[in-house]
Amino acid sequence: MNNSPASATSHDRPDPDKAPGYAASLALVTLTTALAFWGRHWLTQPDLVMLYLLPIMGVAYRFGQSAALATSALSVAAFDFFFVHPYFTFAVSDSQYLLTFSILFVVGLVISGLMTRIRAQERNAREQERQTDGLYQFGRELLSTLDPGKVPELILRHACRLFGGATSLWLTDATGTLTLAAANPPGCQPQEDGLVVIRWCCEQRQAAGQGTPVFPDTAFTALPITTGRLAGAITIRFDPRRPPGQGVRPLLDAFARHASLAMDRARLGEEAESAAVRVRTEEMRSTLLSMASHDLRTPLASITGAGTTLRDEGATLDNNAHAELLATICTEAERMERLITNLLDMVRLESGSCPLRLEWIPFEELIGAARVRLAKSHPDQPIAMTIEDQVALIHVDPVLFEHVVVNLLENALKHATSAHAITWKLHMEGNRVVMRIGDRGPGIPAGMEEAIFEKFVRNARPGVPGSGLGLAICRAVIQAHRGTIHALNRPRGGVEFRIELPQPDLPADLLPAANPDRPAPEKLTT
Amino acid sequence: MTNTTPARILLVEDEIQMRRFLRTALNARDFDVIEASNAREARLAVTGRPPDLILLDLGLPDGDGIDFTRELRSWSQLPVIVLSARGREDDKVMALDAGADDYLTKPFGLNELLARIRVALRHAARSHARDNPETILHIGPLQLDPVRREVRIDDQPVTLTPLEYRLLWYLAKNAGRVLTHQLILRHVWGPGTSQTHTLRVCMAQLRHKIESDPAHPRILMTEMGVGYRLRDD
Numbered sequence: 001m002n003n004s005p006a007s008a009t010s011h012d013r014p015d016p017d018k019a020p021g022y023a024a025s026l027a028l029v030t031l032t033t034a035l036a037f038w039g040r041h042w043l044t045q046p047d048l049v050m051l052y053l054l055p056i057m058g059v060a061y062r063f064g065q066s067a068a069l070a071t072s073a074l075s076v077a078a079f080d081f082f083f084v085h086p087y088f089t090f091a092v093s094d095s096q097y098l099l100t101f102s103i104l105f106v107v108g109l110v111i112s113g114l115m116t117r118i119r120a121q122e123r124n125a126r127e128q129e130r131q132t133d134g135l136y137q138f139g140r141e142l143l144s145t146l147d148p149g150k151v152p153e154l155i156l157r158h159a160c161r162l163f164g165g166a167t168s169l170w171l172t173d174a175t176g177t178l179t180l181a182a183a184n185p186p187g188c189q190p191q192e193d194g195l196v197v198i199r200w201c202c203e204q205r206q207a208a209g210q211g212t213p214v215f216p217d218t219a220f221t222a223l224p225i226t227t228g229r230l231a232g233a234i235t236i237r238f239d240p241r242r243p244p245g246q247g248v249r250p251l252l253d254a255f256a257r258h259a260s261l262a263m264d265r266a267r268l269g270e271e272a273e274s275a276a277v278r279v280r281t282e283e284m285r286s287t288l289l290s291m292a293s294h295d296l297r298t299p300l301a302s303i304t305g306a307g308t309t310l311r312d313e314g315a316t317l318d319n320n321a322h323a324e325l326l327a328t329i330c331t332e333a334e335r336m337e338r339l340i341t342n343l344l345d346m347v348r349l350e351s352g353s354c355p356l357r358l359e360w361i362p363f364e365e366l367i368g369a370a371r372v373r374l375a376k377s378h379p380d381q382p383i384a385m386t387i388e389d390q391v392a393l394i395h396v397d398p399v400l401f402e403h404v405v406v407n408l409l410e411n412a413l414k415h416a417t418s419a420h421a422i423t424w425k426l427h428m429e430g431n432r433v434v435m436r437i438g439d440r441g442p443g444i445p446a447g448m449e450e451a452i453f454e455k456f457v458r459n460a461r462p463g464v465p466g467s468g469l470g471l472a473i474c475r476a477v478i479q480a481h482r483g484t485i486h487a488l489n490r491p492r493g494g495v496e497f498r499i500e501l502p503q504p505d506l507p508a509d510l511l512p513a514a515n516p517d518r519p520a521p522e523k524l525t526t
Numbered sequence: 527m528t529n530t531t532p533a534r535i536l537l538v539e540d541e542i543q544m545r546r547f548l549r550t551a552l553n554a555r556d557f558d559v560i561e562a563s564n565a566r567e568a569r570l571a572v573t574g575r576p577p578d579l580i581l582l583d584l585g586l587p588d589g590d591g592i593d594f595t596r597e598l599r600s601w602s603q604l605p606v607i608v609l610s611a612r613g614r615e616d617d618k619v620m621a622l623d624a625g626a627d628d629y630l631t632k633p634f635g636l637n638e639l640l641a642r643i644r645v646a647l648r649h650a651a652r653s654h655a656r657d658n659p660e661t662i663l664h665i666g667p668l669q670l671d672p673v674r675r676e677v678r679i680d681d682q683p684v685t686l687t688p689l690e691y692r693l694l695w696y697l698a699k700n701a702g703r704v705l706t707h708q709l710i711l712r713h714v715w716g717p718g719t720s721q722t723h724t725l726r727v728c729m730a731q732l733r734h735k736i737e738s739d740p741a742h743p744r745i746l747m748t749e750m751g752v753g754y755r756l757r758d759d
Binding site: 330333337341344359360361362364365366367368369371372387392393398399402507509510 | 613615633635721722723724726727729730733740741742743747748750751
């Protein structure tokens with residue numbers, strides 16, 4: 001069965017291809033005859049017959065069966081003409097020579113048959129080697145492909161290389177709907193009438209179409225592939241000039257198995273990716289929970305303690321103790337509120353459930369609102385700050401960016417050792433607004449410049465309250481604005497935060513305010 | 527309040543603990559408190575003998591407080607202060623646009639609540655006296671004379687453009703209340719203007735003329751993501 005493709009090729013070989021074979025057989029027989037003629041006096045007649053087997057063998061090996069048969073016939077004729085009495089005629093005097101001729105002819109026939117088979121096997125071995133090599137390369141490329149989305153395209157490229165013609169890949173989804181995943185060359189997939197073959201192939205998980213017992217009249221072969229619980233099919237429409245032989249089936253099956261494995265691997269890769277995301281989310285959630293249980297319970301413990309003391313021992317406490325316990329309840333409740341607000345903000349930002357609402361807003365309004373908010377929450381810590389804004393309007397989400405301003409100012413207040421001034425400078429660099437916020441606090445320990453933006457990382461002296469979320473919220477908001485925030489220690493003490501935010505062009509109705517100084521009120525009014 | 531009868535406050539809240547705290551605190555301040563634990567009871571209380579003010583929780587067991595406010599506004603101008611645990615700006619804007627006079631996010635301190643109640647009651651009283659639009663408004667250091675279109679801050683005259691004046695007048699008439707961006711744009715610029723930044727820029731100019739430090743306002747307050755409020759206390 002294995003050699004049939006080769007024999008098919010030799011039978012189908014058109015006449016012009018045979019001409020060299022016949023020419024060679026004529027030349028070789030002539031040469032042998034000349035050699036035999038020259039040595040006829042000291043060679044016996046059986047030796048001469050043996051000599052003629054050489055050209056038959058050679059031609060059979062090199063040019064195939066028909067040329068070998070021609071060589072046998074020519075050899076018989078030449079032997080008869082030159083070496084059988086009467087010489088130089090085809091007449092035969094002794095009938096025993098007829099037996100010699102027959103044997104010579106039969107031997108030629110057998111040799112040529114054997115030779116042809118050897119040749120076919122050799123060609124077959126070469127073809128198989130090419131296919132094995134093709135499969136191997138296919139496997140290797142699949143392994144080195146990191147992007148699961150590229151796998152279908154890769155499968156088809158190799159199918160084209162191995163089998164020629166046009167290929168396409170079809171997949172069924174969970175509902176059983178058949179969809180085209182890829183086609184090579186693009187657009188050359190089977191049309192509507194071919195779908196029934198592909199569907200049968202997917203459902204039965206068996207090859208169908210050309211070269212199979214099912215739908216043998218189809219113009220293509222459909223090979224089943226499976227990935228997880230889902231099925232798919234590869235279709236191959238062979239090049240009409242290179243029709244598939246019987247021997248191509250094992251190769252097709254091997255290819256389909258490879259493709260299935262590749263699709264499986266791609267799917268598992270994607271699943272592993274989403275599993276990794278889930279693990280990260282889980283980690284975040286568990287950190288959040290452990291931190292929430294600690295940081296929320298601490299103020300709650302103070303409140304419960306103070307509350308029960310007042311309820312149970314209120315009568316025996318003096319006014320001072322009363323006032324102190326009440327103050328504890330209020331302060332701790334406020335602390336808890338801030339914490340909960342921060343936690344909710346963080347969760348909201350991380351879940352991506354708050355789309356940005358970008359608006360043009362005077363920076364002054366942002367900082368003003370933030371300072372009012374801080375004056376309320378830190379009534380005993382007045383903020384001494386200087387603002388150098390060369391940019392009047394910035395394009396941000398006002399609500400979210402107010403959090404950034406409040407958190408950065410709060411951070412500066414928390415770490416400032418005395419009433420050192422906070423500076424907030426704004427300027428444009430190209431189409432980015434750059435903000436530099438400086439304080440004169442104790443600075444950041446070396447190596448912590450990036451870590452302070454992580455969740456639940458605190459760089460506070462003992463006794464300084466904080467959730468470890470303020471700067472993480474700042475970074476999350478700024479990243480949502482596609483901006484950056486960094487911190488570095490200032491040469492003369494303190495920290496400088498640097499924020500960069502991309503800015504669009506000012507809309508036409510705001511253009512008069514675009515001059516770098518404060519908005520000129522008279523010019524702005526309509 | 528100058529009148530001697532205590533103001534009646536309808537407290538619509540389903541949380542018993544919250545009601546207890548508010549009742550105790552408001553009684554201590556000589557307010558008369560009627561309680562309702564759901565929207566149905568609130569409707570009954572309002573149609574019977576209308577209170578002077580409603581404190582309304584948004585999350586009621588039998589309906590949304592916003593719907594209740596909208597319904598109430600179709601026939602009454604009773605001041606409504608919304609109390610809600612929903613702290614998102616969208617919820618505030620929705621409640622205010624539905625007709626609420628003010629919005630307090632839980633948790634809040636008693637002082638803050640009392641200040642808002644005072645403002646709402648004063649505003650309601652002022653609306654009743656709307657017949658006289660020529661009254662000069664005195665709010666903190668601010669003085670507005672509607673007849674002469676004159677504005678003084680700490681007795682110093684300030685020159686405003688007509689637009690700035692209209693903006694300030696609208697805020698002053700509603701002193702102490704949060705006015706949403708859309709509400710201000712509709713009243714000052716008229717229908718058709720919806721660009722919030724137009725309002726923001728005008729507000730910035732107004733602050734430069736009125737505030738001593740525009741980057742730390744004490745009169746024209748920003749409620750970020752919601753609107754503006756002219757401080758009145």
